[in-house]
Amino acid sequence: MQQTLNIGLIGTGYMGKAHAIALHAAPRVFTLPALPVCDLLAETDAALAASRASELGFARATGDWRELVADPAIDVVDICAPNFLHESMALAAIAAGKHVYSEKPLALTTASAERMTVAAERAGVKTLVGFNYIRNPATQLAREIIASGEIGELVHFRGRHNEDYLADPELPHNWRTRRDTAGSGALGDVGSHILNMAEYLTGQSITTVCGDLQTLIRQRPLPDGSGMGEVENDDQAQAMLHFSQGLMGNIETSRIASGRKMGLAYCVTGTHGALVFDQERMNELQLYRHEGPKGRRGFSTLLIGPEHTDYAAFSPAPGHGLGYNDQKIIEVRDLIEGILGQRELYPDFRQACRINRLIDAIERSHRERCWIGID
Amino acid sequence: MQQTLNIGLIGTGYMGKAHAIALHAAPRVFTLPALPVCDLLAETDAALAASRASELGFARATGDWRELVADPAIDVVDICAPNFLHESMALAAIAAGKHVYSEKPLALTTASAERMTVAAERAGVKTLVGFNYIRNPATQLAREIIASGEIGELVHFRGRHNEDYLADPELPHNWRTRRDTAGSGALGDVGSHILNMAEYLTGQSITTVCGDLQTLIRQRPLPDGSGMGEVENDDQAQAMLHFSQGLMGNIETSRIASGRKMGLAYCVTGTHGALVFDQERMNELQLYRHEGPKGRRGFSTLLIGPEHTDYAAFSPAPGHGLGYNDQKIIEVRDLIEGILGQRELYPDFRQACRINRLIDAIERSHRERCWIGID
Amino acid sequence: MQQTLNIGLIGTGYMGKAHAIALHAAPRVFTLPALPVCDLLAETDAALAASRASELGFARATGDWRELVADPAIDVVDICAPNFLHESMALAAIAAGKHVYSEKPLALTTASAERMTVAAERAGVKTLVGFNYIRNPATQLAREIIASGEIGELVHFRGRHNEDYLADPELPHNWRTRRDTAGSGALGDVGSHILNMAEYLTGQSITTVCGDLQTLIRQRPLPDGSGMGEVENDDQAQAMLHFSQGLMGNIETSRIASGRKMGLAYCVTGTHGALVFDQERMNELQLYRHEGPKGRRGFSTLLIGPEHTDYAAFSPAPGHGLGYNDQKIIEVRDLIEGILGQRELYPDFRQACRINRLIDAIERSHRERCWIGID
Amino acid sequence: MQQTLNIGLIGTGYMGKAHAIALHAAPRVFTLPALPVCDLLAETDAALAASRASELGFARATGDWRELVADPAIDVVDICAPNFLHESMALAAIAAGKHVYSEKPLALTTASAERMTVAAERAGVKTLVGFNYIRNPATQLAREIIASGEIGELVHFRGRHNEDYLADPELPHNWRTRRDTAGSGALGDVGSHILNMAEYLTGQSITTVCGDLQTLIRQRPLPDGSGMGEVENDDQAQAMLHFSQGLMGNIETSRIASGRKMGLAYCVTGTHGALVFDQERMNELQLYRHEGPKGRRGFSTLLIGPEHTDYAAFSPAPGHGLGYNDQKIIEVRDLIEGILGQRELYPDFRQACRINRLIDAIERSHRERCWIGID
Ligand SMILES: NC(=O)C1=CN([C@@H]2O[C@H](COP(=O)(O)OP(=O)(O)OC[C@H]3O[C@@H](n4cnc5c(N)ncnc54)[C@H](O)[C@@H]3O)[C@@H](O)[C@H]2O)C=CC1
Ligand SMILES: NC(=O)C1=CN([C@@H]2O[C@H](COP(=O)(O)OP(=O)(O)OC[C@H]3O[C@@H](n4cnc5c(N)ncnc54)[C@H](O)[C@@H]3O)[C@@H](O)[C@H]2O)C=CC1
Ligand SMILES: NC(=O)C1=CN([C@@H]2O[C@H](COP(=O)(O)OP(=O)(O)OC[C@H]3O[C@@H](n4cnc5c(N)ncnc54)[C@H](O)[C@@H]3O)[C@@H](O)[C@H]2O)C=CC1
């Protein structure tokens, strides 16, 4: 009989639902070494938890996440709650000996992320953080092309993750606009993805940053209608970066970039070619190579297909397209295989903690108007 | 307690797996009026059936599809076997009082499709045929825009469904290249999608066709290595079409269109605008409207988001992207709601039978070198 | 001293100005074997002719084109008048021993085009017809790629030339909407370009056609405000085509295709690749080839540059872009070199007469609802 | 009789030819207040000058540019020589009371550019610098849209001008790779365009910069074959920018960006919309606006046409496309009208001097690893 892993899911908003879909679909898409079982779900109160458990296909429900992390039946705690809860939930789960699958960014601060990392490593539990865009087969292909040297030595990295989910100034405060619940703003919320992407793709660490942040919409309506409140973190940010092997680059991130819905994009240039990618066209990678007759060189649009990593499990037919949630299905496969020791978990808490460190450094660089080294 | 519908799946190739994924994921994505239960699976032999049932999450397995259709526990028979088996399987299922969810094209010939339609209607069972591309929210949006008159009266329809899955002449015969197993070639296999799309989008029936077919790769290796065998159906086809309200248009279809992987595409032109769509970029619809100052008119790239039909259930965030399998998830939702009487099933056997009629007419038009009316 | 060719230009509307710009610029772009001299210009009356001559840089002007064709100083008669005047102007020019550079379509009917062709050939004068889109380096590249066999044997041709210049039903009659001044409608006006393109690109002759025409806007305001008048030719047309070496294909053409401004586009598919082109992005050719590892195949966007035919004379820098008028500059170069015997003139009256024959056949096919062979 | 302006052109490389084409074509495209006369041409020696004068349609030639600037017949000195010659040529021309049309960047250093600016202003001659990309109607449209407030208050500017003309390390030194002939590298050569564009588009001045430069290919073959020589300026650069009204942004520039041929591109985001432009598709502007129903918002591809500034003179038909050289034709029109006092000349030496100041500040910021204010 197939091994099982009982999952305890905390939080059923945007991400909680995405995780639930992926947990149910993953075993049908991939042949997994263990079956994830949607066992227990926690929400802010018992009634909500019960109704969400029924919707999302979980066997049991609780209004208290501490009950969930303590439940002996649970093997993996899956944290889909707002950022400020990640640390306490993860520490409790680790203390209870559970593996932890957490959403990004790992924590509000580097210090918090470090506490989580140290605790997990000491406890010997496995961890994975939900930077799902690196699971997209198109991006996996980009990394493989870079790693194989097909575009030569890397020369430049340009990345952005811009969206416009808070472009409307009438949108009220939510947990994302407050420092004590979110940490940094666009930089942590979506910028964390492109920072993680930068290191994932290039295989190099970011060693120095020079950052620049802005809060354009300085006040937003309070959700309770009691007036306006200060926005406490950045609406947009940009940074120049240097990497461990001399590569230079830059990133941009925004939550007020009118018109951008899923604006994670990158251009990686090498001495013998270049890659261009835009997550709004997530099934395409543009590849340019110095090769063949000059009059036949151009950016090729590679449509992802079964010859690329992780696509064939979804469809034998090339170019038929994966969606956002399919990235989470791959992430769940990685989680399961990682817990079973068949694959390295990446990014685990240690790597995700680096992202927190980069965010903090960019913020500090902004305040001090200078370049900041990352240790 | 939630109502359930027991599903019996026949065939676990490309489509069988896609259906299985969708059956498992649909209840997590949508709130369904009944829970589809992956109960029984049939394959060509018992061992294969058993292993696939375990992979695809079905409770029981059988090496004989007749057993499946006869099984009293089964509510819906889901036919994912090659075309030539659709009729016998559907007739048996209908005879046993089951609802039928069948892959496309419905049958090898119009006569066969008519027998299936008549049987289903007499038996009063519900039917749905898997022309999944019409479930894509981008295409649902196209239909809504057309129906609302936003682009005016329709003036022209151009459609194609071109792929290159048989462009390589070394690829051996399979069931798709033989008349007794597939019926027509590219025209039935992928062309059926664009014919169905034409009527779905325009809300008009095709009334006259003028067709043109070609088999370019006339012989292919026999799969048993015993030499070469004649290819018995078309590699590519094109047709001009007239519709019930005077609209004119054309379609193209191919299985040897080098470079096209998922080349279903359409351009619908109206008196006040136009729509352009390409399934290789399945999350985008291009909309042009005669409106506003002349210098600001252009094709807009609408990224599908939660404000469009059926997207929000997958993600609250716009532009994050659906994939091929997500279309099947929507199809399963439609199936369940349709069986429960909450929605009209489209295309049912009657409409799918029209597609067979169109295919036959295009073939006849090709042979007779003339326009053919559709009754 | 450099040889000169005195040009007599008739008509100074859209095309007349484009020719004038090209005649002045061509000797600066290319090293020509003879200098075209903008000598004499004819318009409908002397005053208009004089003012246009000053604007367009012509030395002399006349209100009577018969004077121009008879003028002994003139070497080349350049006809930019409406279609119905092409024959009389060309015949007079030929009778006077002039070379003729005429705008397309050559004539209102095949019979007229034949008279012109026979006259020119008997007189031994050189002729060139202004199907300028085939001069675009991107399209010249497409032809070279096809001719060299890089995409294998041709399998399918799809072409269209759709614009929306008459989509607005309030636009009054002009010479383009009347049979006695234009001949056919969209089919002759823009469709002629794509028919010429089809033969130019493939190197094959169209041998059989099956056509379909429509006039959607059946009445338009008379230009004198006296009410409405019948539109006498097609607003849109489509046709299926067979070519001399077995190739099949289709074309579409329209003057009411909302949103399309310069919608000449083609897709040529071969056994080993494909080409996709859209004149709205006239400096790009998309090339797909079955070559190299499967996971690296995709349509490449070739930006035209100095390594491609006829670009380097405009710029040493790749991808910097040519415009519409630059095509006319290349056409003028071809004209001059052709007259000087250094290049074959293509399409000359004989080839342009074929286009008239194709137009007539498509119209007849439409009336008779059958396929028509071209002799 | 029409007024004339005698032009003296110095240098007939890439730019010299482009200017010559434009000088000949401009009076045919536009109705100019004065006719530019291609009178005198200077090159490095008399023979070369004579042959180029014949090719480029100039009446007279000289092997000594000092003769040209001193020639009393000359009204305008047009400098298309390498950067290091701009100052001496311009100062001599100004001293002789000529108007000066100079290629960019204005000078090797800010100090040099200031001397030129002061001299020109004192002498009261008119000046124009060839930052031609701002003449592109698509970019003029972008500026108009921004100025009109259609996209709201500006929030972010992203620009790049990346090409790969020196990506190949085998390419030898030329005047562009040496400090004494070029000044800065990619930053001055192409980066100057995007810096000028940033201020042109936004209508704001850049007030603070933080720069970062790299020379990747540190040695190149000496052109005389005598070995390798040090590359003396940057291969690529990036900078973060702040503007006078609080806008933030960044730019990138490169001469080794594999695959980019004409990679000037920008994205300007405002509170109510955004603009995206790529000079490789120079006839398209992408416009997004927060307007109308949410489900109909998206980036519109505006194809430039006669309703946009400066297009109609080239063609009455929308979307037919301008090319690189057409930008120079518009620039020549601006020059003539500016000299005749009918239009402000922009960028004149004063504004072009700003660009030199920005380049210097970015270089200094790079050396000092800090933000630098621009006075
Ligand atoms: N990987 C990705 O692409 C994305 C990641 N995220 C991350 O996922 C996490 C959650 O974000 P969203 O789902 O967007 O937020 P959300 O606001 O939509 O959902 C948060 C959920 O957590 C629940 N929750 C709050 N406090 C709780 C408590 N004490 N106990 C149990 N449940 C509690 C809320 O009731 C709500 O259902 C965040 O860390 C966010 O950064 C979010 C969106 C995308
Ligand atoms: N909606 C769509 O976009 C698509 C629809 N299809 C349709 O789906 C159907 C199946 O096609 P594929 O999955 O591509 O074929 P396939 O060849 O990949 O799979 C067919 C499956 O049916 C099984 N089968 C054959 N005979 C059987 C029998 N007597 N009893 C039980 N199982 C049997 C085979 O063992 C195999 O697993 C066809 O009608 C095809 O036209 C296929 C691909 C895409
Ligand atoms: N190659 C191409 O892409 C294009 C070709 N054309 C062709 O060019 C020709 C002219 O078309 P347009 O310039 O668009 O027309 P237009 O209507 O803009 O200009 C026609 C010109 O001919 C003049 N004209 C009319 N009768 C005349 C006469 N008896 N004597 C002297 N001049 C006379 C008119 O006054 C007017 O200036 C047509 O054959 C058309 O099909 C037009 C547009 C594009």
Ligand SMILES: NC(=O)C1=CN([C@@H]2O[C@H](COP(=O)(O)OP(=O)(O)OC[C@H]3O[C@@H](n4cnc5c(N)ncnc54)[C@H](O)[C@@H]3O)[C@@H](O)[C@H]2O)C=CC1
């Ligand atoms: N606006 C734009 O987009 C572009 C501007 N440029 C600018 O144009 C200028 C020239 O660049 P290119 O044409 O690319 O250089 P190039 O090297 O192609 O041509 C320079 C020309 O100047 C001539 N020359 C050199 N010394 C001379 C002298 N003492 N007297 C007379 N002629 C002399 C050379 O013989 C050569 O013909 C530079 O300032 C460059 O930055 C260049 C390319 C594009």
